[in-house]
Amino acid sequence: MKTRDNSTGFTLQWGQSYQSGNKNPWLGFPRSFSACYSVQFSVNSGNLDHITVASVGTTGFTAQTDCNLPATFYFVAIGFS
Numbered sequence: 001m002k003t004r005d006n007s008t009g010f011t012l013q014w015g016q017s018y019q020s021g022n023k024n025p026w027l028g029f030p031r032s033f034s035a036c037y038s039v040q041f042s043v044n045s046g047n048l049d050h051i052t053v054a055s056v057g058t059t060g061f062t063a064q065t066d067c068n069l070p071a072t073f074y075f076v077a078i079g080f081s
Helices: none
Strands: 002-004 010-019 026-028 035-044 051-056 060-065 071-080
Touching: 010 026, 035 051, 035 060, 060 071
Parallel strands: none
Antiparallel strands: 002 010, 010 071, 026 060, 035 071, 051 060
16 A cells, blocks of 8 residues: 655555565565655564564565564555655
């Protein structure tokens, strides 16, 4: 999902992605950014101690977790497109 201010290009995107067995999943954005400034995310998993955003690009981001179990990732990203 996304919302965009057409006069400024300010864009807010959010979504979810089910991942299984991957400690560093790539999660794609619904629409690419020309510049992405912030990504916040959470993981629905009962066996998780550490989550972080490892890298951010214009089309998505790589998460880093200590979880190797199936889990659902929820994210919000802010930038311009």
